[in-house]
Amino acid sequence: MSFSYDAKSEMCKLESEQSCCEKAECYGLLLCAKSFSLQAVTLVTEHSLVARRAAQLAAQTTGAIVDVRTAVSFHRSSYTLLVQEESHRSQVLSAFGHSGQEISLRVNLANLENDCCKAAFLRGVFLSCGTVTDPNKDYHLELILPYMNLAKDIMSLLREGIDFHPALVNRKGAFVVYIKGGDRIADLLTYMGAGGAAMELMQVRMLKEVRNNVNRKTNFETANIDKTVGASVRQVEAIEKIRDTVGLEVLPEELRETAELRLENPELSLRELGQLFQIPVSRSGVNHRLRRLIEEAENLK
Numbered sequence: 483m484s485f486s487y488d489a490k491s492e493m494c495k496l497e498s499e500q501s502c503c504e505k506a507e508c509y510g511l512l513l514c515a516k517s518f519s520l521q522a523v524t525l526v527t528e529h530s531l532v533a534r535r536a537a538q539l540a541a542q543t544t545g546a547i548v549d550v551r552t553a554v555s556f557h558r559s560s561y562t563l564l565v566q567e568e569s570h571r572s573q574v575l576s577a578f579g580h581s582g583q584e585i586s587l588r589v590n591l592a593n594l595e596n597d598c599c600k601a602a603f604l605r606g607v608f609l610s611c612g613t614v615t616d617p618n619k620d621y622h623l624e625l626i627l628p629y630m631n632l633a634k635d636i637m638s639l640l641r642e643g644i645d646f647h648p649a650l651v652n653r654k655g656a657f658v659v660y661i662k663g664g665d666r667i668a669d670l671l672t673y674m675g676a677g678g679a680a681m682e683l684m685q686v687r688m689l690k691e692v693r694n695n696v697n698r699k700t701n702f703e704t705a706n707i708d709k710t711v712g713a714s715v716r717q718v719e720a721i722e723k724i725r726d727t728v729g730l731e732v733l734p735e736e737l738r739e740t741a742e743l744r745l746e747n748p749e750l751s752l753r754e755l756g757q758l759f760q761i762p763v764s765r766s767g768v769n770h771r772l773r774r775l776i777e778e779a780e781n782l783k
C-alpha cells in the first residue's frame with residue numbers, strides 16, 4: 483500500500499480520546515468531504531478504515547443514522563458514507579452549528595472547543611481530503627478542498643501555534659492547500675497522530691542524504707584522479723619530446739632523474755614519485771622539476 487494509505491491506517495487505529503476531540507475529528511472528516519449540506523452529507527474514500535471511523539464517529543457524536551456503501555471494481559474498492567434521511571442530515575449539520583444553507587462553507591471554530599481539538603480536527607481533514615506523497619519521491623502533503631474560504635480557514639489553522647507554512651493553489655476548480663519540506667510534513671504527521679509515518683519519512687530522508695554524500699565524495703575523488711592523470715599525461719609527453727629530440731642526457735642530473743622516474747611511473751602522484759628519488763624530494767620539489775621539464779620541452783623547436 484502507499485505511504486499515504488499507511489499514514490491514514492495509523493491514524494485510524496488511534497484510540498478515541500476526549501469526547502471534545504472525537505467531535506472535532508468527526509467535524510473535520512465530514513466538513514471536508516464530498517458534500518456537507520442539507521441535500522447530501524457524503525464522504526467518498528478508498529480507505530475502508532477511514533469510512534468505518536467516520537461512520538462510527540458520526541453516529542456517536544450526532545446520533546444520526548449513517549450508511550456505508552462499498553463499491554468494488556476491478557482494481558480498487560471505494561467506500562461511500564452517506565446520510566439517507568434529510569432529517570438526519572439536518573441533525574448532523576446542526577450538531578456542528580451549520581444550517582446547510584451556507585453559500586460557502588467555513589470552519590465553525592466553536593467545534594474546536596479546547597486546544598487539544600485542533601490536532602484532532604486536522605486529522606479528520608487529512609483523513610477526508612488529504613494525501614501525502616511517498617518520501618522516496620517528494621516531500622509533499624496536500625488537502626483538496628471544494629471552497630476557497632474553507633481552504634483559507636484551514637490554512638490559518640495550519641499557521642497558528644505551530645506554523646506548517648501551508649500554501650494554496652487552484653487546481654481544476656478545487657482549492658489545494660499544500661505543505662512542502664520533510665521536516666514540516668514529519669511534524670504535521672506527528673501532530674495528527676501518525677508518529678510512525680513521520681519516523682519512516684525521516685529515515686527515508688536520512689538514507690537519501692547519506693547516498694547523496696557518498697555520490698558527492700565519489701565525484702570529487704574521480705575529479706581529482708582525472709586531474710592527476712591529465713597532468714601526468716602532459717608531463718610524459720614533454721619528457722618524451724626531450725628524449726626524442728636532444729635526449730635526456732643533456733639535462734642536469736636532478737631533471738634527468740625526474741624525467742626517468744616519471745616515464746617509468748606515470749600513474750603515481752607527485753608525493754609518491756618524490757619517494758622514489760635517491761634522496762627523497764617533497765611534493766612541491768617534484769612539481770617544480772616537472773614544470774621545468776615542461777618548459778624545456780616548450781623551448782625546443
Ligand SMILES: [Zn+2]
Pocket residue numbers: 500501502503504506596597598599600602
Ligand atoms: Zn479536545
